[in-house]
Amino acid sequence: MKPDYSKLVRPQVASMKPYTPGTTVSQARKKYGLETFVKLSSNENPLGTAPKAAAALREIGDLQIYVDDDHHELRRRLAEPYGLGVEHVMVGHGSNDVVRTLFSAFLAAGDEVVMADPTFSLFPKDAILFGAVPVRVPLREGVHDLDAMLAAITPKTKIVVVVDPNNPTSTRVDRDAFDRFARALPANAILVLDQAYREYMPAGSVAGTDYVASRPATVVLRTHSKLYGLASLRFGYGLGDPELIAYAQRVRLPFNVSRPAAVAALAALDDEEFVRRSLETNALGKAYLYPALAKLGLHAYPSAANFVAVAVPGTASEAYEAMLQRGIVTRSGDALGMPGRLRITIGTPEQNALVVEALGSLVASAA
Template structure:
């Protein structure tokens, strides 16, 4: 393509950015592969839909959408403050947890700051660093887990921000309380730790899971979301907890009316929807149990998961793209993990029981056929 005069307007670090690739859509797979029935297990969404209480709240407030939402999102922040025993000034809400991650990059990262994370984690974070002209230092995972010791060793006087994801997307692994305690002892107070707990609800009952709310580290900002366990990905609501001074800086760079009016009321209602949450968690566990049993039977290596997805290793003789395409042809969308830095792995989001069975039986079929015939 010829470069236009506009190319000069774009800084090199923006021109070189790779756009975030979301999972393939159902419509796209229907069109491309001519299949009617499509099972989408690619984006870690809630297969059980949205919290019914949240949907009811959205319906009840539809007639108000000509008004701007409450800029301070007081109801939603108060509900979160009540739930997590915090003050409102500890809380920011935004357009998904990734929206808040963007605020963190915008508010804190500049010039020759360094950012640190793992190679093999959520791709949203490196993209945001690059958008600030900063190439993050990425430390390899160890056994598919964040290697906190190795990350701590890479801290330099220029390190400003460390991104940790617990449980980690896309591997589903989590680091323990002990590992986190030891890590925090080695992180200077001047370094910010961004703790992404997008899958918190799925892991929080595990004995060894370090729930960041049990700690009081002034340099930790926790991010959580309504997109996963509460099923509200399409409404874009996330929240962050942290020291009031850090949170106040984030408010300064936030667009005034995020999240939208319907999102705010949905968030409040979803928090009260215990039934929906426990159904989601119970079904997710059953789904995970099914995958671990069946994948073992099929001889596919899998990674123990504390989230609503499971990562697998590409079976010998296959590459990840071949397996991904063979499943797409049968109407099953999963996620190859090359973009996440794990070219030999794929990730399957846990679906409803019938979706999981379809995925597993298609997997069995293609593995029997082999990469050439599948």
């Protein structure tokens, strides 16, 4: 007889829902029988993978050998642009893994984690996993309400999360407001600044890495999943005070970054041409999409990332289905705490034109 697992599982896990990623192309194919789909649901790079990373991957052999888990050269290269050292960097199986590791090292039952609502769903989930309490502070017009977040801090606050640009809204926080916020935080509250989309941000945005040296209890998270087109390989990292990082390193799973991931991540850093093209494609996409959306009467929050959060007629789920029928996979805001909006990755010019055309039909059929 099988045991009653619901009595064995930790209570935090018993009430948890699994992470639901965006619809995959094969799921969409199965559901609608269409041959080609445009996948704009997970903010991946529409130009593919950095060619230098792909070339380095083709050279990899000796997979029977464990990777050198120190990743010294990679960490050195990641720290260098910010005047930081190897000891400031920890690597992960995607930046999600760095979050899990940090939370497991620092959170205890009853601790509070202050965060925006909605924000990247991993944060409340991982806080709960470690017995902590997510304290969710509503966004104001799609943007982190930093004053309200400060007001939500109590002696139990262990971690404060700012996602900049925020997912799912694509918005950024004001640099001066963030500076005041960071200075006003209690010294023993760990500030986790998730900047998965940092490279796409316009000039004058928060340069999170400045705070690593100036405010000790700060960790900035970055990833190769977006700009470098390595989402599938899994590589992300955290930059923080060496003492804090050393504690997190104690609980990092050994070999959490595979050699292919490490080799590709290092090679990608040299692919300036791909970075330039990717940023240019995104900027062009934004320049095309905003006036086109305005013409359709659809509001989108100002994006500082590689995706837009567009208000749609009817419910987000209906709009999501209608887009899917036209071969475009987006993300319904209903699943992301952003009702009435779709989250759509900025794609190639052709993909963006398809998005506008499909949204145009949505508007026309709602009229």
